[in-house]
Amino acid sequence: MRGADILVEMLIGYGVEVVFGVPGDTNVPFYEALQEREGEIRHVMARDERSAGYMADAYGRFTSKPGVFECPSGAGAMYSLPPVAESNSSSVPVILLTIDIPLPGEGRGVLTELDCARLFEPITKMSVQVKSAEKLPEIIRRAFRVACSGKPGAVHLQIPEDMLLAEVDPGRISLHVESDCKEFPAYPTLPAPGKLEALLSQMVSSKRPLIVSGGGVNRSCAGPEITELAERLNIPVCTTMTGQGTMPDDHRLAVGVIGDNGFHPHANWALEHADFVLFVGSRMGSVVTIGWTFPKITLNKRVAQIDIDPEIMANNYENVLSIPGDARLVLQCLIDMAPVQADGTGTQAWVDELNGLREEFWRNSEALLNSEAAPLRPERAVRCFNEALEAYGKPAHIYSDAGTPTPHMTRFLKLRDRRTRFAIPRAFGGLGSALPATVGAWFADKERRPIGMFGDGSFGMAVGELETLVRLRVPAILLLFNNGTFGWIKGLHRLNGHNQCFGVDFLPPRGQAIAEAFDVKAWTAKNSAELDAALAEAFAHTEGPCLIDIHVESIADRVPPVYSWLVKRGKDPLSTKAEEVRYF
Template identity: 90%
Template sequence: MRGADILVEMLIGYGVEVIFGVPGDTNVPLYEALQEREGRIRHVMARDERSAGYMADAYGRFTSKPGVFECPSGAGAMYSLPPVAESNSSSVPVILLTIDIPLPGEGRGVLTELDCARLFDPITKMSVQVKAAEKLPEIIRRAFRVACSGKPGAVHLQIPEDMLIAEVDPSRISLHVEKECMEFPAYPTLPAPGVLDELMKLLTSSKRPLIVSGGGVNRSCAGAEVTELAERLNIPVCTTMTGQGTMPDDHRLAVGVIGDNGFHPHANWSLEHADFVLFVGSKMGSVVTIGWTFPKITLNKRVAQIDIDPEIMANNYENVLSVPGDAKLVLRQLIQLVPETADAARTEPWVTELNELRADFWENAESLLTSELTPLRPERAVRSFNEAFDAYGKPALIYSDAGTPTPHMTRFLKLKDPRTRIAIPRAFGGLGSALPATVGAWFADKERRPIGMFGDGSFGMTVGELETLVRLQVPAILLLFNNGTFGWIKGLHRLKGHNQCFGVDFMPPRGQAIAEAFGVKAWTAKNSKELDFALAEAFAYENGPCLIDIHVESIADRVPPVYSWLSKRGKDPLSTKAEEVRYF
């Protein structure tokens, strides 16, 4: 067997259905092996290695399998760095194969020579170079084991081209796979005996308990377990930004999003006034705690933490209890410990108080959500999306870039169908992920419509992937928030008192014209009436990708719902009153 045959057979054995990538000089042997097995595994060509990585990232986020992508040597490997770093820090299982120059060329000035194993080492769970074709099965097994076990993350394999064309005696190798490592979580863990009994006592003895659901809950697909535990004990639930969608937003126990960016004031208030808080699958990092300045009443001694990664336990606060383990598995065990005589009435005054605050917030927000001012307000755009999505009545996989759409979508988006998932890459806040991510989302689950949300800064970085969407006939709905600026950065300039902003403005793209040039169905929306029409048309259109060019007010024109920004403008971020805050 050739090394390339071994590699592809191992991938098929591990249940890999699709591999994303970009062709190059060095990966021709891999493509030959893939072509010979067409029908058993599919290769999806992206137009850029970074885009291929974001496709794999979305696939890993929306399935229980690791996303796999490949790239050629040199620049291809360097272009792959951003998505790998994002996946690894976001605990998304991803495997990157860089097909490199032949081993005999090392140190001899061969074109595209690069020590990729060292390059990716700081941003992966494992980064190794394959130096013998006979080692390929063993290393592939290790790659899946590392990516899917413990805290999931990214793995990088540097495979020299000569390893793919080398002949290997099949009797000297084993192509067996570890079934436990085909999906995440491999080898899920539980805490020591007695720990969950102690946690249940804390939950059932507090009068104002709160559950905070983080990205780890979505990664573990444990939303149903969080919901059941909350209902059995009558405990309100907040989410972090990456935990959004844990439970339906119209649930009486679903308080809202905590943290700095796109927060709900009543949710942050609940975190400050709870007497016991259970964090599930959250690092409790800078966004959630607003740079470790919130809540003002310290969280020390009133926090318990469930997380698959013991290294982050009590990293930022003094936990009253640390519970290591997979969120889904731990919560299932915890639900079994709920006493039959659990007193739901004990927490009802707390739940009622939070729901009153929540109702007050949404009542006051109505003036923003129904505003017909131009340019189109972001809040009004979210209202239009909510209404169109409700009318559509089917689940979706939503991937939003970290830029312009984030604060308003996080605050005002209402997800009612538990089958709908939303992902926002928050580890590094890089732009340019959402458009290619719709490709990965489509291959993750073709029963759920892929939806990508991004600003015009992001659009300019990955516009070439419109061709990929058309070539593959992916029925993605793309929402372009168009205002001709890097809005988040421009807003920071103005927040610091610099109204004459520097290096942040560019020509607004003609989104509809660009999309149509690629063969994408497209509309332009400059007001709510046009947007309502375009959204209805987009959800009804299923013959391929479509794009709505939404001309929207920049977050640099009006302070967005960001806790730290509002504080700097002298406003009370916890107020439930709807107030337009200007920079000047």
């Protein structure tokens, strides 16, 4: 067997259905081997290595399998850095195969020579160079084991081209796979005896308990378990940004999103006034705690954590309890231990108080959500999307860039269908991910409509992938928030008193014309009526991708719902009033 045949055989053995990538000089042997097994594994060509990485990232987020992508040597590897770093820090299992120059060329000035193993080492769980074709099966097994066990993350394999061309005696190797490592979580763990009893005692005895569901809950698909535990013990649930969608937004115990960006004031208020808080799958980082300045009443000695990674336990607060383990497994054990008919009367006053604040917030938000001001308000755009998604009545995979759509989508998006998943890459906040991510989301589950949300700055970084969407006939709905600026950065300029902003404005793209040039069905929406009509047609359009060019007010024109920004403008972020806040 050639090394390339071994590599493809192992990928198929691990259940890899699709490999995203970009062709190059060095990966020709890999492509030949893939072509020979075309009916068993598919290769999806992207137009840029970074895009291929975001496709794999979305695939990993929306399935329990690692996303796999490949790139050629040199610049291909360097372009792959941003998505790998994002996946690893976001605990998304991804495996990158860098097909590199032949080993004999090392140190001899060969074109595209680069020490890729060292390059990726700081941003992956494992980064190794393959130096023997006979070791390929062993290294592939280790790659899947590392990506899927413990805290999931990214793995990088640097595979010299001559390793793929080398002939290997099948009798000298084993092509077995570890079935436990085909999916995440591989080898899920539980805490030591007594820990869960102590945690349950804390939850039951508290008068104002709160559960905070983080991205780890979505990663382990533990939303139903969070919901069942909350219902049994009558405990309200908040989410972080990456935990959004843990439970239906119209559930009586679903309070809202905490933190800095796109927060709900009543959710942050709940975090401050709870007497016991259980964080599940959250590292309690700077966004969740607003730079470790909130809540004002310290969380010390009233917080517990459930997380698969013991290294992040009690890093920022003094925990009452630290529970290492897989979120879904631990929550199921807590459900089994909790009384079947738990008496929730002790917490009902607390639940009623939070629901009262929640109702007040949404009631006060009606004016913004129904505004017909020009340019189109982001809040109104979200209302249009909520209504269109509900009318569609089918599940979706929604992937939003970290820029313009984030604060208003996080605050006002309503997810009522548990099958619908919402993801935002929050580790590094890089732009240019959402458009290609719809490809990965589609291959993750073709029963769920892929939807990408991004600003015009992000659009300019990934526009070439429109061709990929058309070629693959992916029925993605692309929402372009168009206002001719890097709005988040421009808003920061103005927040710091610099109204004469520098280096942030550009010509707004003609989104509809650009999309149509790629044979993408497209519309332009400048008001709510046009957006409603375009969304209705977009959800009905299933013959390939479509794009709506939404001309929307910039978050640089009016302060978005960002806690720290509102504080800087002298406003009370915990107020449930829907006050418009200007920079000047």
